Amino acid sequence: MSPQILVxxxxxxxxxxxxxxxxxxxxSILRFANFAHGEFISWGxxxxxxxxxxxxxxxxxxxxxxxxxxxxxxxxxxxxxxxALTAGLALLVDAVLFRPLRSRRGAVIILVMASFGAALxxxxxxxxxxxxxxxxxxxxxxxxxxxxxxxxxxxxxxLCLGVAAVLALAVHLLLTxxxxxxxxxxxxxxxxxxxxxxxxxxxxxRMVWILxxxxxxxxxxxxxxxxxxxxxxxxxxxxxxxxAAILGGIGSVPGAMIAGLIVGLAEAxxxxxxxxxxxxxxxxxxxxxxxxxxxxxxxxxxx
Amino acid sequence: xxxxxxxxxxxxxxxxxxxxxxxxxxxxxIDLSVMRGEFLTVLGPNGAGKSTLVxxxxxxxxxxxxxxxxxGQDITASPAHTRVRQGxxxxxxxxxxxxxxxxxxxxxxxxAILPKxxxxxxxxxxYDMFPDLSARPRRRAGQLSGGQRQMxxxxxxxxxxPSILILDEPSAGLSPKVVGDVFARLRAINRSGVTTVLxxxxxxxxxxxxxxxxxxxxxxxxxxxxxATLGDDPVVAELYLGARHSREAMAx
Amino acid sequence: MILxxxxxxxxxxxxxxxxxxxxxGLNVQWGQTGLFNVGVAGFVGLGAYVSxxxxxxxxxxxxxxxxxxxxxxxxxAALAAGLATxxxxxxxxxxxxxxxAIATFGFAVVVQLCLLNLQPITGGALGIAFxxxxxxxxxxxxxxxxxxxxxxxxAVVLAxxxxxxxxxxxxxGRVLRAIRxxxxxxxxxxxxxxxxxxxxxxxxxxxxxxxGAAQGHFIGFIAPDNYLPMLTFQVWVxxxxxxxxxxxxxxxxxxVVWGIWALSASAIAAVVPADQQxxxxxxxxxxxxxxxxxxxxxxxxxxxxxVRIVSRHLLPGSRLRQRLxxxxxx
Numbered sequence: 001m002s003p004q005i006l007v008x009x010x011x012x013x014x015x016x017x018x019x020x021x022x023x024x025x026x027x028s029i030l031r032f033a034n035f036a037h038g039e040f041i042s043w044g045x046x047x048x049x050x051x052x053x054x055x056x057x058x059x060x061x062x063x064x065x066x067x068x069x070x071x072x073x074x075x076x077x078x079x080x081x082x083x084a085l086t087a088g089l090a091l092l093v094d095a096v097l098f099r100p101l102r103s104r105r106g107a108v109i110i111l112v113m114a115s116f117g118a119a120l121x122x123x124x125x126x127x128x129x130x131x132x133x134x135x136x137x138x139x140x141x142x143x144x145x146x147x148x149x150x151x152x153x154x155x156x157x158x159l160c161l162g163v164a165a166v167l168a169l170a171v172h173l174l175l176t177x178x179x180x181x182x183x184x185x186x187x188x189x190x191x192x193x194x195x196x197x198x199x200x201x202x203x204x205x206r207m208v209w210i211l212x213x214x215x216x217x218x219x220x221x222x223x224x225x226x227x228x229x230x231x232x233x234x235x236x237x238x239x240x241x242x243x244a245a246i247l248g249g250i251g252s253v254p255g256a257m258i259a260g261l262i263v264g265l266a267e268a269x270x271x272x273x274x275x276x277x278x279x280x281x282x283x284x285x286x287x288x289x290x291x292x293x294x295x296x297x298x299x300x301x302x303x
Numbered sequence: 304x305x306x307x308x309x310x311x312x313x314x315x316x317x318x319x320x321x322x323x324x325x326x327x328x329x330x331x332x333i334d335l336s337v338m339r340g341e342f343l344t345v346l347g348p349n350g351a352g353k354s355t356l357v358x359x360x361x362x363x364x365x366x367x368x369x370x371x372x373x374x375g376q377d378i379t380a381s382p383a384h385t386r387v388r389q390g391x392x393x394x395x396x397x398x399x400x401x402x403x404x405x406x407x408x409x410x411x412x413x414x415a416i417l418p419k420x421x422x423x424x425x426x427x428x429x430y431d432m433f434p435d436l437s438a439r440p441r442r443r444a445g446q447l448s449g450g451q452r453q454m455x456x457x458x459x460x461x462x463x464x465p466s467i468l469i470l471d472e473p474s475a476g477l478s479p480k481v482v483g484d485v486f487a488r489l490r491a492i493n494r495s496g497v498t499t500v501l502x503x504x505x506x507x508x509x510x511x512x513x514x515x516x517x518x519x520x521x522x523x524x525x526x527x528x529x530x531a532t533l534g535d536d537p538v539v540a541e542l543y544l545g546a547r548h549s550r551e552a553m554a555x
Numbered sequence: 556m557i558l559x560x561x562x563x564x565x566x567x568x569x570x571x572x573x574x575x576x577x578x579x580g581l582n583v584q585w586g587q588t589g590l591f592n593v594g595v596a597g598f599v600g601l602g603a604y605v606s607x608x609x610x611x612x613x614x615x616x617x618x619x620x621x622x623x624x625x626x627x628x629x630x631x632a633a634l635a636a637g638l639a640t641x642x643x644x645x646x647x648x649x650x651x652x653x654x655x656a657i658a659t660f661g662f663a664v665v666v667q668l669c670l671l672n673l674q675p676i677t678g679g680a681l682g683i684a685f686x687x688x689x690x691x692x693x694x695x696x697x698x699x700x701x702x703x704x705x706x707x708x709x710a711v712v713l714a715x716x717x718x719x720x721x722x723x724x725x726x727x728g729r730v731l732r733a734i735r736x737x738x739x740x741x742x743x744x745x746x747x748x749x750x751x752x753x754x755x756x757x758x759x760x761x762x763x764x765x766x767g768a769a770q771g772h773f774i775g776f777i778a779p780d781n782y783l784p785m786l787t788f789q790v791w792v793x794x795x796x797x798x799x800x801x802x803x804x805x806x807x808x809x810x811v812v813w814g815i816w817a818l819s820a821s822a823i824a825a826v827v828p829a830d831q832q833x834x835x836x837x838x839x840x841x842x843x844x845x846x847x848x849x850x851x852x853x854x855x856x857x858x859x860x861x862v863r864i865v866s867r868h869l870l871p872g873s874r875l876r877q878r879l880x881x882x883x884x885x
Contacts, residue, residue, distance in 0.1 A: 109652055110851060114848055117847035118844065120784075120785075120841075127837040182415075186412055189401050190398055242657045277672045288646060
């Protein structure tokens with residue numbers, strides 16, 4: 001077993017964690033398991049791909065690598081645009097699909113089913129536009145730096161880890177320290193009482209989509225930068241996202257992030273021991289274990 | 304403001320029809336007026352629609368006919384969260400505080416609709432009014448006792464200085480001693496000028512604090528009159544308030 | 556020419572009927588019991604592979620190949636898929652409703668992974684060929700072969716239909732409906748409610764496994780690619796279009812949706828240039844995805860919906876679910 005597992009696991013775990021924060025927020029506040037969340041990851045990656053490609057085309061200087069990184073300024077700029085576009089996409093899907101279904105006050109499972117349909121449509125739309133051929137933000141190669149202890153990482157990978165940590169902390173502070181965060185926690189506990197107290201639930205719902213989709217876009221861009229961009233990238237991450245959200249305890253942002261790292265590390269370990277083809281089974285095994293042993297998750301309250 | 308004084312009627316319902324299902328209304332035509340500053344209690348046997356009436360007024364149960372007016376404004380179609388801004392404060396029977404949030408956060412949530420510069424002072428004023436709560440404001444509300452929870456729920460409702468305070472069975476699940484404390488507090492709040500509507504099963508305690516009483520039966524108003532004389536009326540007592548009241552009356 | 560048309564029609568209808576079997580299984584789970592299975596493809600695939608392994612002749616390429624009769628393969632498929640559903644259901648049915656959806660989704664992912672990677676047993680990405688086909692002896696006469704297979708598949712669907720209708724009217728079926736439509740009844744039954752749900756879930760899973768086996772034997776060849784999430788999605792659209800809670804709807808939905816699917820696919824193949832066909836196929840899926848959402852929004856009862864039974868699920872005003880947030884708690 002090489003210490004490199006630690007680096008690989010933490011990096012893929014950070015992306016799972018960012019995605020899982022969105023899943024856990026949607027689950028605890030909108031109260032359904034959103035199978036379309038993975039598609040926000042893919043759309044985020046492709047939005048950034050399209051925008052950065054356009055910027056690179058308009059000005060070659062923007063594509064020139066910044067410092068030790070493999071990408072130019074076009075990617076960070078495109079990332080900001082992608083976060084906004086992906087949030088807009090989530091709000092659009094909510095407006096045409098989820099909100100009408102919510103206002104009907106039907107069974108929750110109808111929302112889950114609708115999200116399943118939306119996921120298929122969104123994923124195949126990407127495949128229609130960009131085909132299933134993998135794309136890359138940059139073709140520049142990077143040399144991994146020695147981190148000591150036999151571990152190596154590229155500057156891109158380290159940057160992604162840092163950004164993920166900052167974002168997770170920011171969301172945690174937003175939830176615990178600000179008025180909108182307080183409202184979000186209130187709606188998560190009791191939507192009816194939230195209305196009575198004067199909270200406009202629609203604005204909380206908007207915030208959930210913006211946060212969830214924005215973080216998903218970032219996770220998608222990171223995955224695209226470190227691995228590759230494919231229409232199925234979100235689908236492949238969906239099970240790890242759910243496993244991390246449940247493992248962390250539904251509604252817990254730090255829980256989702258930590259559980260994301262755990263899932264990532266477990267995947268890296270599995271790849272090392274059993275081979276890369278079994279990676280996708282790890283999330284399911286974790287899911288089964290957590291449902292058997294502690295369904296409320298590591299940081300959740302029992303129902 | 305052109306009117307020198309606020310109008311004497313705070314809340315009215317006209318021919319109100321409400322219920323979860325349109326073809327099965329629980330409230331079947333209720334006319335009601337609440338005067339400014341009064342303490343009204345709504346009584347009636349189980350299933351009479353007391354709770355549904357106040358939930359419809361608070362915007363939690365669909366209204367299928369009639370109108371609700373608050374301070375002259377028609378609020379029949381407003382969502383629950385805007386009714387708070389218009390001065391209606393409702394304390395539900397159960398789950399009336401956020402147990403995963405701290406005491407301070409519960410009050411801050413309610414204060415969010417006040418202007419920014421007024422929030423701190425208003426919360427401080429409520430801590431003065433409810434000293435039990437001020438001891439450890441960072442405590443999670445879920446750790447409070449039953450009586451303290453009710454007090455927090457009432458304090459939360461009062462944060463916005465409502466024109467009317469509506470409570471749905473605050474005595475539920477409390478020991479008789481604590482019920483006495485809570486009701487004494489409600490009376491004091493009413494005396495300080497807050498119009499109060501109280502839905503109760505505990506008839507004796509309710510009649511002890513209210514000025515006027517309303518008896519609902521099967522979704523309609525069956526009797527209305529001063530609280531002091533309602534208990535004396537043997538017909539009302541036997542028909543509408545049930546044996547429980549008679550037993551309690553005998554016990555005293 | 557007419558003979559050719561007939562054998563094509565028989566082929567098409569037989570495939571549609573295999574989907575009808577799967578769809579009937581899903582209807583037991585969703586339509587009758589309200590359990591959301593996102594892993595249909597996994598259970599169907601499991602059934603198809605189990606049956607293939609039991610019935611194929613011994614082969615050097617993969618382990619298995621017991622050369623058993625087809626009927627034994629079908630039974631084994633139903634049993635294996637039923638057991639798998641039982642396990643997944645046992646794990647999640649006592650928890651939140653969406654956990655079942657997530658777990659079945661994960662199950663399908665893992666089945667897909669095993670089909671691809673357990674090469675010695677499953678043949679890997681290439682799958683298993685030479686699965687015995689019913690009436691293989693008459694394969695030289697396509698019309699006769701097609702007619703016989705169609706007859707068998709129709710008989711299986713009819714038998715399932717009659718059995719499920721009977722089951723639905725039995726005390727067992729009435730309890731299931733009561734559990735689904737009336738939360739108080741479900742609460743009163745307590746742990747028993749979970750047991751009833753679990754039974755229904757396992758029966759539905761077994762039927763899906765049978766459907767997978769029937770399909771595999773009719774085509775004669777299976778590969779992991781046949782059991783992607785797309786299959787789950789197709790079966791769902793079939794059930795929703797037909798009207799969930801209605802066995803006739805499930806069969807009709809399977810035939811209609813399969814028909815639309817096959818026709819549009821062959822239209823694409825005929826019209827669109829070869830290099831653009833993968834692209835157009837994804838557009839086809841987009842349209843079907845949008846259609847599923849549109850049906851959920853606009854016509855939640857499907858073509859042949861059973862108003863009374865389905866209404867509790869999909870229509871507004873159910874008092875039991877007036878508080879959306881708690882509807883998912885059991």
